[in-house]
Amino acid sequence: MLKMDPIQLNLLKEVAELHDVPEGAYNFRANGQSVGRSSTANIEITTKTEGSGIDIRIKDNTKNESVHIPVVLSESGLKETVYNDFYVGENCDVLIVAGCGIDNCGQQDSEHDGIHRFYVGKNSRVRYVEKHYGSGDGSGKRILDPQTEVYMDEGSTMEMEMVQIKGVDSTHRTTIGELKANAKLVVHERLMTHGEQSAYSVYKIDLNGEGSSADVVSRSVARDSSYQKLDMCIVGSAPCSGHTECDSIIMDNGRILAVPSLEVNNVDAQLVHEAAIGKIAGEQLVKLMTLGLTEAEAEEQIINGFLK
């Protein structure tokens, strides 16, 4: 059983959909301390000897196993930078669930900056889920500045689901990827900002190997007076294919700057980008209202569906 208070347990539920320790390997971090860890025969988690953070080593041929490394902060004023390095062997098929929840009821800012580096071995497949969530009604801000680096060896595949739906006041997200031959990266980002929040999300994916591909899709909603900058760049330096898409709904006085971009350094690189920003279509609201929803309920349904 985890030694966590109810606030921490709620954060855990929001970011990792966990009520208790999961099966497989895990490391739980609460208010700067590890509060639970388990390695398995194939997945070893160790504390870094230098600096803060953990190393996760996954043996070759590890299949159908999972690693959970959620972080919760419930102490106002806590600021931490944590380095987590994942070394995924060859021919693996694993699920990695990260995520950070901050509850700040105090006056001081709370901040967690997780720097995650993935070294994905040949022909391995990784599914990575990262959820960020904030709660608490203190005046102190909840800040998350994650950095994700993905180094993909030949023939590897990585699917990333990055979700930040609620409560994070300020975020600077940086994701970089370097892909060798026939590696494939698929990213689905879901972002919602409200109040006075700001979110910057920057992607730079380098397709360096022949046959590599990337599909980076962001769906976001900016409500109230929030601001988002979505900067998504794919660089093709080999015969490769890439697609990046920013699709956003803007509401109230929200503002969004979408900058999908492409850099092509090889004549056989096929890259596409697209971006759309718009308010909820009036006909969508009217349709759902004819089904009996109020305008506000219709808006919620449309946004929930869009960010699903």
Add this chain to the structure above:
Amino acid sequence: MLELENISFGAENDGKPVEIVRDISLTIPDNKFVVITGPNGGGKSTLAKLIAGIEKNTAGRIIFNGEDITDKNITERARLGIGFAFQQPVRFKGLTVLDLLRIAAGKPIKIAAACEYLSEVGLCAKDYINREVNASLSGGELKRIEIATVLARDIKLALFDEPEAGIDLWSFSNLVRIFENMRKAENGRTIVVISHQERILNIADEIIVLADGQIVKQGTKDEILPGIIGTKYATDVCRKIAETEGGNHA
């Protein structure tokens, strides 16, 4: 029962006021199948939208089952039991067919129940239930899903705006069967369909011909239909009626 009392709707076109619906009075009793037909631009869709509250009439009153709903909004009218199937259904990124049917039902319904509505409109449920209602659906598929959302609702009055448009690959007999099933249902519903299709006109209890914002003909199928049968398109007949009678009939 639906009663329209001296309904008018005006809008502006290039800065000039235009009367799209002009002083229409009409009573539609319960459990009737009424088809509104007439030339394009005659005010048919607008009239249906006025009944559902999607447009607000600029004059007159609308009474639904004894209650004055003139000042009620779309949601309130929907909750009183008015359903509307759009001529050009809207797409939603992210919402699935199942999501939409659950919203329509207004309660958590089982997948099996949702599948029944899809089967009813001729869609293979397992292929569609988890599909997003987005641009990947064809116009015809979207149209059938639109009809399914009306079937999923517990309503007293169903308005269909040109339900046949866009479903050309799907046989009309299925569409006709849906309307007949709706009438047979235990709590029989009043159905108002805007249509140019002879086969839909043919199952009407009552036909209303609308042109230039006014009712130019109204009567039972037997009274109105003979003037339409034998022509390729009902609209042609409607246009003739409008031309010869000039919209002078109230």
